[in-house]
Amino acid sequence: DSGVTQTPKHLITATGQRVTLRCSPRSGDLSVYWYQQSLDQGLQFLIQYYNGEERAKGNILERFSAQQFPDLHSELNLSSLELGDSALYFCASSVVGSIQETQYFGPGTRLLVL
């Protein structure tokens, strides 16, 4: 158990819908990352937050947004869902987000868009 929690574990929804994925980092970690794992793209970085502020953006679509709250939990919002958004979404956390730090991953949310 990494100490990072994600809910829900599975999500099935329809095209055009909006969903929210939730992540709680390990106790003491200030930095949260979101990754998407799909069969065709592999593991792709989406976005990073540090202590409530957005720090870096990767290949995140405009239909996707995220935030980190004062209690440090983070939410990833996916809207106008398409079939291609079906993937495993991971949240990871690290202490301050420095380059040599290990990122600990949550169990992931498996999203299926029908």
Add this chain to the structure above:
Amino acid sequence: AQKITQTQPGMFVQEKEAVTLDCTYDTSDPSYGLFWYKQPSSGEMIFLIYQGSYDQQNATEGRYSLNFQKARKSANLVISASQLGDSAMYFCAMPGGYNKLIFGAGTRLAVHP
């Protein structure tokens, strides 16, 4: 830009034998780290081992060790005394810009009894 290459899509090993999973990388950063993660069929990503570019010795964590060859830009994972529970996908990764992790395509390891 950083790049990770894992050239073995699949490997198999006999239980109790050792196995080496290959990883080569490319970076222009003088200071960097290499990470290995395990992803069992249940889906979670489990951190296994880390090697810093300036570490004098190869990293070791239990049955996992890193064969780090800086000049060759390789950071191969060695699993000793393989167990059935080692069957999983294994990913090599390194930090990219802003500390996002860049992952290789992964190697699927099957441990046979």
